[in-house]
Amino acid sequence: MSRLDEIAQEQQEEAARVARRQQAKRPRPTVGARIVGGIGELLITAGLLLGLFVVWQLWWTDVEGAREAGDAVSEFTEGLDVEIPEVAGEERTEEPPPEPEPVELSGDTFAALWVPDWGLDYRWPIAEGVSRDSVLDAGMVGHYPDTAMPGQVGNFSVAGHRQTYGRPFFHIDTLAAGDSIIVQTHTAWYVYKVTEHAIVQPTEVDVIAPVPGEPGVEPGAAMLTLTTCHPLWSTAERYIVHAELDHWIPLEDGMPAELLEDS
């Protein structure tokens, strides 16, 4: 090894030592740098929190709502006293017997909602009341208190989430005139046919009046009204679907033909 090579090697080692020392003795950040760094970390944290909230709202509430609704509707179906034969029941059009009013705003399921157009496995629990935390945010469809009971003359009105919390009414805009909306109570199936839909302001309570749109008028027909928010991901307006009772079937007589697999 020549003298020149030795010098070159020594210089390299020295340079590496200096670099290591400088790395080890990095100067402490100034006060200003620390403040800016802290603010930066806070902003990152806020961003992560907002992102997580969106994930929770759009995904997790759906997971939980669908599970709670599934449990509630299974409980309702298993709690029925009647054995329902798997045949098409005779359709009746005379006035049905009165349905017992739910006694309290307990959030207990008193009926199930079936919409054949949304799949034969679509069935959703209907509970009394439209409070957010005990009914709607628990994934259920809520019955407006003081509106008619299923099948009765008047306007059986329910509200449900269109997105998030199980989103029972996500596909509400696919319902067209003539489509079936079926309400199952402890005693009977009530098969309603869609008559019309409307997009209204949130303040228009007339849509759930006994005669929809005409408050104070004595009702002569059994109506059903669905309300949910519109447009999607907004609450600026309400999407309303009206339906009229077509026929009813006592549970012990069978099922609506629409809900049988081979129909």
Added chain:
Amino acid sequence: MYAAIWRILPGPKAVKALLSLILVAAVVAVLFLWVFPAVAPYMPFNDQTVGAS
């Protein structure tokens, strides 16, 4: 803040990384189960009813 947490966590890098993951999971769980459900009703979306606005 994050650097300080990293310094406080004991053990070699692998252990620190594992502990950090557990911490993150715990924070997310607290947010999802308690904080977000408590905050959501004050958010200006998700009203489905007519009248009560």
